Amino acid sequence: MQEQRRGNVDAAVNLAKQIVRGACANEHWWLRLAELLAETGHPEDSILALDALHGRSSHAVTERLRSKDSPLRKLAGTRKFQTSALAAGIEVQEGARRKRVAEARARLENVAAPPGNYVARRACPFECCRFGKWKVTEDTALYDKAGGTVVVGRLTKGQSVTALTGEVHLRPVPVRAHAGTVPGGVVLHEGQIVFLLDHLGEGYRHIWMDGKIVSGFDGVRRLCPAFSVDCWGEFLEDESDVESRPPHVWWVRIRLGAGAAGWTRETGHFSGADGCG
Numbered sequence: 550m551q552e553q554r555r556g557n558v559d560a561a562v563n564l565a566k567q568i569v570r571g572a573c574a575n576e577h578w579w580l581r582l583a584e585l586l587a588e589t590g591h592p593e594d595s596i597l598a599l600d601a602l603h604g605r606s607s608h609a610v611t612e613r614l615r616s617k618d619s620p621l622r623k624l625a626g627t628r629k630f631q632t633s634a635l636a637a638g639i640e641v642q643e644g645a646r647r648k649r650v651a652e653a654r655a656r657l658e659n660v661a662a663p664p665g666n667y668v669a670r671r672a673c674p675f676e677c678c679r680f681g682k683w684k685v686t687e688d689t690a691l692y693d694k695a696g697g698t699v700v701v702g703r704l705t706k707g708q709s710v711t712a713l714t715g716e717v718h719l720r721p722v723p724v725r726a727h728a729g730t731v732p733g734g735v736v737l738h739e740g741q742i743v744f745l746l747d748h749l750g751e752g753y754r755h756i757w758m759d760g761k762i763v764s765g766f767d768g769v770r771r772l773c774p775a776f777s778v779d780c781w782g783e784f785l786e787d788e789s790d791v792e793s794r795p796p797h798v799w800w801v802r803i804r805l806g807a808g809a810a811g812w813t814r815e816t817g818h819f820s821g822a823d824g825c826g
Contacts, residue, residue, distance in 0.1 A: 676750030677825035691811025
């Protein structure tokens with residue numbers, strides 16, 4: 550980055566290559582090298598770097614090529630890329646993914662599924678999340694219940710309160726799995742349909758499997774060519790469906806004092822929830 554800021558393009562590229570050689574299993578540095586090559590007018594070398602990473606059954610290549618924040622998205626629109634062996638290999642993978650997803654969607658309505666409006670009780674959905682003593686950082690209304698509309702109290706900035714418990718409201722996300730064991734000990738079978746539920750923190754979340762709720766690492770992507778611990782499942786919904794899906798909503802029950810309590814979804818109006826902060 551220092552060499553880039555100085556305008557020393559060749560030095561930046563050589564340093565990136567050294568880093569990749571020293572950490573050849575690290576996908577981040579392969580992608581950074583490919584981006585640097587694309588940014589500095591070396592599209593052929595960028596494609597070669599991506600092809601080398603893609604040859605390891607990496608899902609990261611296709612994700613970065615589609616990213617709005619990456620210079621590789623522009624590269625993907627060029628003729629050099631579209632006529633490359635890499636593009637042909639990606640299209641083969643995409644065809645296989647479409648086939649897997651279509652087959653799973655055909656089975657979806659016959660699979661035991663969680664409620665469409667799922668509620669995770671006693672949920673604290675991020676790393677170091679904690680209930681207990683919180684401080685109000687913005688004036689906040691409290692409601693009669695999670696999802697309620699009747700105001701039962703108001704908190705003012707600077708007030709100390711007690712967070713008692715929480716609920717995460719969400720729509721489960723259907724996923725087609727590859728066979729393997731997910732960190733957390735979850736054993737999956739090829740073609741199995743599971744549903745993503747609420748987050749637990751540190752990359753883990755609850756997963757609905759055949760009527761049971763288990764916890765495992767969240768390794769779900771648009772495309773997983775084969776099983777890996779960080780890419781074990783593929784979304785069954787179209788990207789537009791996923792993007793338009795309502796976000797998970799975290800409701801927290803706050804004690805007002807003298808036994809009274811109310812609910813809020815404005816969890817950003819408090820400090821104290823993050824035990825790592």
